[in-house]
Amino acid sequence: MFKKVVIKNMFNFLFMVMVCIPEWSHALTVDTLTYGSFGKVVIYHPETAPKAVVLFASGDGGWNLGVVAMAKQIVKEGVMVAGFNIRHYFKSLQKQKVGCYYPAGDLETLSMTLQKKYKFKQYMKPILVGYSSGATLVYGALSQAPANTFKGAISLGFCPDIELNKTLCNGSGLSSHVLKENKMYYLEESKKLTAPFIVLQGVADSVCSHKTSLDFVQNCGQFAEMVSLPKVGHGFSVPKNWMPQFTAALNKIVNSPSYAERMNGTPLIRDYNNPEESAPENLPLTIIPSAEKEAKSLLFFISGDGGWTGFDQSLCKSVASKGVSVVGLDAQKYFWNSKTPARAAADIGGVIEHYMQLWKVNKFIIAGYSFGADVLPFIISDLPAELSQKIEHSYMISPSENADFEIHISDMLNFGSSSDTYDVIAQLKKMANLKPVCIFGDEEEESTKLNFIRAGAEIVVLPGSHHYNNDFEKLSNVLYKK
Template identity: 35%
Template sequence: MRRMGNRATNITVLLIVAALVCLCSTASAAVEEFTYTAGRFGTVHLYRSTPRPRHVVLFISGDGGWNLGVVDMARALAGLDALVVGVDITDYLKQLGQSGEACLYPAADFESLSKYVQKRLGLDHYIQPILVGYSSGATLVYALICQAPDNTFKAAISMGFCPDLTLPRPPCKGNGLIWQKRPDKGDYVFKPADHLPTPWIAFQGEIDQVCDAGRARDFAASVPNAQVVTLLKVGHGFSVPANWFPQFKRTFAHLAAPSDTPASAGISDLPLVEVPARASGSHQLVVMISGDGGWAGIDRELSKGLAERGLPVVGIDSLAYFWTARTPEGASKDLARILRHYLPAWHKEQAILIGYSLGADVLPFMTSRLPADLQTSLGLIVLLGPGHETAFEFHVTDWFGLGGRVKQFPLLPEMSRLPPSPTLCIYGERESDTLCRETLPPSVQKIGMGGGHHFGRDVKAITEAIIRAIAKQ
């Protein structure tokens, strides 16, 4: 692990944090502590001061593991009305080393961890997590937000950031992680990202002898949406909370503030995202249902591309919407509410319905149950990467082992119930489990594209296919 030579000193310093932070927080609410076992993360440590916290923090330790120093940092964070999920980076990286993956994609692991913990705790809606990392965890936090699709994490905070990290094998590029391997070590040195929409704040001690504050400032200056908070009288151990926690608290409050969402009467209970068009000449609007990762990645990029071509988009965040169980009938009624609101509000005559992944799976059920007058207002239906069956509830079924099974609905019979609007079934040519390879009604046009379920991330090609189909109407 990197910087191990400094750990004996750092751990000793961190032990002091326990007493100091406790003294600073004796007046705060009692913090509940418990643990879960979570796949390759091993034991994760959870902290909360209220039964239903307003925020979620994924907190990654440094090379010293989950010791007393980071424990009290986590407890202090829990006092900010946050559910803190503590990850021991040493345990996690050991498990990564035993995987057979050609490249490492920890961003997906941490996204899954957030969903697993929140679902297991029974939170009534999904809360987009904020990443916080200390020391080597600070470096991993930066890598996560560079890898992850846009909007996967709400924000990221690095405490004591250096750009190098020891990993068992190369990290995947993902959404834009850039790195260089040191030939004489197992270290990977991360480079400033060209594209980083997720806010990243580095808290850097001015007297840090491990990770130089000036180097961190130079690094962040080349990263979009990045900022360094320089802390006077703070070293790598963050041993005096009074010298850094007030600044941290203010920054956290700013990053955790709720995003603006549509509040129009009649639809304010739905997790919607509005993407206005650059031009208003089209008589059509788009309603897009995201994949189960939420409004991130392909969904965001495709909506942006369509908006640039003059089509305003209303997005439904599937992760938030299907966090609680739905029915085909109830989901269709919600789609009808959206159409009845936005068609007149945006002065449009026709709607184009698009679904990706889970969104593509549920869209046929929602469309076939629309009232007749709304079915006649549909100009085009687009299914991106549909499978063969679907559930109307988000469910964790991967290596976290959250048991139970939700009701599955087969898609193929539902395709024959679609309205006669032109329909595109777009699939990745490397996908095997896709509805688009089945015998479908004549109104459905099949389009194969390069790549697998993510279409090689060629969102431009998807956009052009949709625009061509619209032009044929």
Template identity: 30%
Template sequence: MIRRSWRLLLAALAIVLFIVASGVWIWTRPAPPASLEHLDLEGGAPLTSVTPATTIKTSIALAVTAEEMLTDKQLLAISKDASARIIQVVLPKDDCVLQQKTFQAALQKLDGPAKVVGGIGPGATLAWRWLAEQTDDKAQAISVGFALEHVSNPPPVLEEDEKPPQICDVPLPQKAAHGHWLAAWNDAPDDPSAAFVRDQTNAETSISDYDIPLPQVLNSELRHLLLGENDSGGLGIPTVEVPASQPSDTVTLFMSGDGGWRDLDKVVAGDMAKMGYPVVGIDVLRYYWEHKTPEQTAADLTDLMNHYRQKWGTKRFILAGYSFGADVMPAIYNRLAADDQNRVDAIILLAFARTGSFEIHVDGWLGNAGKEATTGQEMARLPAAKVFCVYGIEEKKDSGCTDTTAVGEAVQLPGGHHFDEDYPALAKRLIDAINKRQGKVAAQ
């Protein structure tokens, strides 16, 4: 009888544990991805439709141009993170009447009223027109690159027998009685457009650096509106922010070792931040848990750079990597666009090996170098003036810093893979190396 009672108790306990475990899994599992579809409107205008896998919390309509549009990746990230139903329509060129008709047709594909409307260029004007028609004080419009020149058609250049575009006979609304309007630019707006925005009591403005792409501005402003200050940017790369106590125009993007953001990289980043050098850590363990190509990582790093140019006003970047992060860094830098490479002042490689992998392997945690490819060929292509390669004396024989293909400055420190754990001194060396490459006085 007692044995039977124990069996019943154990069975009941197992059921309870199963229920609890299931609940924890349901609570902590990542949100499922959104679905995306490309289609054409009746007039041929391309439209992207995105639906979240979760309950829809908001509906967004975007009007853009073929040259300046949000990517599928950005749309999917917004939809997933904000549980947003989204449509993005590409407006036809140089015909404001047709643009208005196209946008109205696109709104019908939203399956309900839009709560947020954003636009770039001529789409910025359409966003304002939409807001002026709203009766809900919660309506939100984001106009990126707003200019009064988009209100009517530009003077047409016509071929023989070609009909001119229709004239926009609907004047631009002078006020929007409800809702909120954000006008954002990546350069100083023209005076008439700026004056128009300043006259609106429910408007605010934002001006980013002149070379930040307008789609990036729209993406950032949308995410800020929907997700707030702590938004991660919808980036495909897991990051840890280590801000400095004082403003700086330079940020170090620091790729961790294969154990993740937890040891040398974390401590050194903290020491750098205390000395006024902000760091954004990249958790290699999570990022490279599945294979990434160098090209994929370079694209993600570009997104990361654009994000912090917008969020923190960053002008210059330092690329740093420890162990695994150092091994992959040369190949990543070599695949960045020239403009992004020109924003990088230094490439810091700590415990750089002669082979590297773009996927985490368990044996890497035991101190074995990756076996995917040698690093020397990529290292040899780096600009020598930017490279600062640090190795421990115990690893001198096998270090990528001492290989015949190595370029730049190599520095030997006591110890092995962790440099005898003298992390404050290491942070000071890195800051001195950064200052040297930026032409600044060495940190005291």
């Protein structure tokens, strides 16, 4: 999902300069980088391998004084903190010619960039933290993002109003209304949150009313909670009056169950910390059993490069409701480190064979979304002949013309990622009997659709853009009809 939402404007987004600043003499270090709409981002590294990644949005005062002190306290909890000046970010947003703003995409891109830069072995869903106006921003980003984009959010000194010339896009769960046209908007309570949202609010806060914030949080559903701070106003100037509560909130989010664990599926693996392990049972999978006692078929589904999000989960649950058991691969985790088509086909083929035997089905469907769609024809072509003969149908949902077997932001960043790209159109032309059906939204690029038609692919066009208006029933009806 990340790819199609963000990559379109990537060339406007990818200016990066790395500068080291020896701010401390001991092991704790600080770096800065200049990154697109965020401008200068300050990265605080813990003394040990980070247990989490925090993206910290400042208040209206910018990245200085109070928020710097906050970040230095937070990094002591063993997390990497990346702080940015919200004034610079808002100024950059307001130069964009768009109908609404989607900071969730920017924040996800920043997180992926940082984790590639610092060579994280496995991608960690970031935790959003914001102070004052930053507290409002991170709530909005968490609400609008697909489920499983972020691990959670902590807002320090929260108000529900945001000062921008346009509001934030609704996305997956946000709504808003005008307070002052082209100046200020009210972000409404979302009951669709799918990750923890914790507000730390000073009882003596004279800027953002404690009662107003409490009423707001209480209307946000099960994932939202408020922590009242008796000795704190709006400034959070005395760490001992809020840091213990922040630490508890942070650890609660870090230790909260993963999205896959909460979705009633049974991941085949509990821990995917060893990307060198080649056994199929070590794949990051989500299992969604058929709604019917005996599965009619099996769908193997490869997610987009945003990972296994609410889009993938909702679509595959809709397919499962039709009597098809689903095995879903989290592409963000699996392809975080480079794979070859042969390696991916061997891993995926082993899993498909396992579940075909388990569920007693003799045919299967294979599909991919976005990044997952791009790699699909190469994987199909490398499956063992005996297994590929059992493919009932194959589908590429919103594919691109080129594929990569590693998650990365852009070759321009030169992060040591694989420079190999694979020509999807050329691969489709080679496929005779196993050519996948390609699905596009009617708002997606016409030129891309035409190139797939010229490659001989069957095209299905549905209403919407890259997310198909979240009409999972209509999309699942293409993947499987009773």
